[in-house]
Amino acid sequence: MVNEEDYGKIIEAHAHIGTWSADNADFTEETLNAAFDEPFTVSINGEEEENEVVRILVSNMSGIDQLPDGSPKIGEMEANETMLDIAAENPKLRTLIVGQPGYGSADNLADLIERRGDEIYGIKLHPNTLQIDANDPLYEPYLSVAQEYGLPVLFHSQDNCSDPMYIYETAMKFPEVPVIMAHLGMGGDDNHWYTLGILQTALKSGSANLYADISWLSPGMIVAVLKRADDETISHLFFGTDIPLGPYSDPAAYPARVSEVKSAIVAAFEDEEEAAELIHALFYQNAYDLFFADREN
Numbered sequence: 339m340v341n342e343e344d345y346g347k348i349i350e351a352h353a354h355i356g357t358w359s360a361d362n363a364d365f366t367e368e369t370l371n372a373a374f375d376e377p378f379t380v381s382i383n384g385e386e387e388e389n390e391v392v393r394i395l396v397s398n399m400s401g402i403d404q405l406p407d408g409s410p411k412i413g414e415m416e417a418n419e420t421m422l423d424i425a426a427e428n429p430k431l432r433t434l435i436v437g438q439p440g441y442g443s444a445d446n447l448a449d450l451i452e453r454r455g456d457e458i459y460g461i462k463l464h465p466n467t468l469q470i471d472a473n474d475p476l477y478e479p480y481l482s483v484a485q486e487y488g489l490p491v492l493f494h495s496q497d498n499c500s501d502p503m504y505i506y507e508t509a510m511k512f513p514e515v516p517v518i519m520a521h522l523g524m525g526g527d528d529n530h531w532y533t534l535g536i537l538q539t540a541l542k543s544g545s546a547n548l549y550a551d552i553s554w555l556s557p558g559m560i561v562a563v564l565k566r567a568d569d570e571t572i573s574h575l576f577f578g579t580d581i582p583l584g585p586y587s588d589p590a591a592y593p594a595r596v597s598e599v600k601s602a603i604v605a606a607f608e609d610e611e612e613a614a615e616l617i618h619a620l621f622y623q624n625a626y627d628l629f630f631a632d633r634e635n
Contacts (some may be wrong), residue, residue, distance in 0.1 A: 340618045348391045348596065349625035350374070351551045352492070352520055352578030355424065356400035357411065361583065367424050367431070369582040370394060373589040374430060380597040382604055389596060392622075394430050395578075395629065397421065397462040397492075401436035404467050414442035418450055422457050432629070434460040434492055437480045440470050444479035451487050459629050460490040460518075465499035472504035481512040490549070490628060495519035495533060502533040509546035516628055520578070522550040527559050534563055534571075541570050549628065551578035552620065557602035564603065564616055572616065576625040596621075 357364045377390040401410060401417025410417075418435040425431035435447055435458055451458055461484050465472040472493060484491045495502045502523050509517040523533030533550065540546040552560055552575060564572065577599070585591040600617050607613040 340614050344622055345614070345618055346387060346389045347622045348389055348577065349622055349629070350391050350394045350578060350581065351518075351576045351625045351629075352553050353394045353396040353581045354399040354583065355396060355421065356398045356417070357403050358399045358583065359403050359411075363583070363587070365399070365582045365587070367428060369587060370396070370431070371428070373581065373586070373592045378593045380593050380600065382597065383601045387600075389593075391592075392430065393432055393625075393630070395434055395459060395492075395625070396425065396431050397434040397436055401438065402462070402464045402467050408469055410438050410441050410468075414438050414446045415450070418447075422450075422454055425457060432459045433457055434462040436462050436464075438468065439463070439474070439476035439480060440468055444483045447480065448483050448486070451483070451489075455487060458487075458489065460484075460492055462492045464494040465504070466494055466496060469499060471499050472501065473507040477508050478511060481508060481515055481517075484515045485512050488632075490516040490518055492518040492520055492551075494524070495521060495550075496524040497529065500524075502536045506536050506540060506546055506548065509540070509548060513544070513546055516547050516549055518549040518551060520551050521554045521580070522552055522563070522575075524554055527556075527562075530555060530559055530563065534566070537574065538567070538571055541574065549574040549576070551576055552599075553578040553580045554584075557598050560599060560620075561602050561606040565606070572619060573624055573627075575620060576628075577621045 355365050355367050374391040377388050379386050380389050398417040398421040400412050403411040421433050425433045493505045494500045502519050523529035537548045540548040603617055604613045
């Protein structure tokens with residue numbers, strides 16, 4: 339059953355500040371504030387509804403961005419201290435600290451967690467920009483830190499270095515760690531189906547604790563995934579957008595995205611209660627259960 343007090347709340351599970359050279363972008367927290375400061379109205383197949391983003395899981399892209407030689411633009415500690423200081427001044431922001439296997443050190447993250455652990459909600463890794471396959475042993479110290487401190491790990495998932503199978507291979511070595519495959523395998527629908535298969539295999543076998551966000555999936559693909567997924571799989575999916583990349587540097591794009599995804603779900607599921615439960619799970623409850631429930635209860 340959906341808690342009516344929470345319905346309409348959104349946890350944005352994939353957001354950034356910082357630079358991204360591929361798009362010549364330099365985003366400050368003000369970009370997020372413009373989209374998220376106030377509740378907004380969405381239209382769900384013609385019916386208006388008030389929504390509010392209540393928490394935003396955010397990492398510093400400058401710690402993922404590359405210099406021309408392929409190395410990170412700034413180091414782990416600078417990227418993460420900067421992000422934590424910004425989040426400390428914004429009650430909606432929750433920090434995912436960036437790891438740089440091959441360049442930084444998992445000990446850096448452990449030290450930061452010891453000092454500022456109450457402000458840290460997970461670890462972000464981006465194999466494609468690191469140009470190090472996600473199944474490389476260099477990731478294992480970072481997963482060990484996540485395991486020690488009870489943190490989820492968000493991997494960019496796509497292809498090449500970020501292949502979801504590589505992520506799964508690393509996650510199997512740390513089955514207690516929630517490992518999130520961002521974008522459910524970025525790319526076309528074939529990539530999403532491939533990644534969904536890996537996610538379901540992991541959950542059914544108990545071999546890894548995989549999750550995924552649904553940023554960049556088309557509304558039709560989101561509906562198709564929901565129709566194919568069982569209850570356990572659905573509980574391991576949540577909403578995110580990659581804001582402020584792509585269209586989301588425009589604050590108006592966010593309500594439009596929420597409207598189109600919710601509208602697609604309502605149109606596809608005739609049972610109104612089922613549609614409401616799916617929407618609430620994707621937009622709020624699943625992310626709350628993973629990132630916040632143990633801290634707030």
